Amino acid sequence: MTGHYETFVTIGAWPNERQVVISDGVKSQTINICKPSNNREDGYERTYRINIDNKFTDEEISRHPDLNALYGHLTKRGATREK
Numbered sequence: 001m002t003g004h005y006e007t008f009v010t011i012g013a014w015p016n017e018r019q020v021v022i023s024d025g026v027k028s029q030t031i032n033i034c035k036p037s038n039n040r041e042d043g044y045e046r047t048y049r050i051n052i053d054n055k056f057t058d059e060e061i062s063r064h065p066d067l068n069a070l071y072g073h074l075t076k077r078g079a080t081r082e083k
Contacts, residue, residue: 009062048079
């Protein structure tokens, strides 16, 4: 992999849904959870990072019914919370 790749998934149901931005880099993947406004320009509520060799799939992220379930899964699989 030589570049940067981003995908977007939605967690939860309206009105509590959140956009999640998954960014694959050369060495690591970041999982960025938007603030309640779901506007990337407002910054992220939480950011997690994991080694690219252990990266998450979009399907793996999107199958969680809410943010607490997602946070638990990210941590269990070895992602480190940065923010």
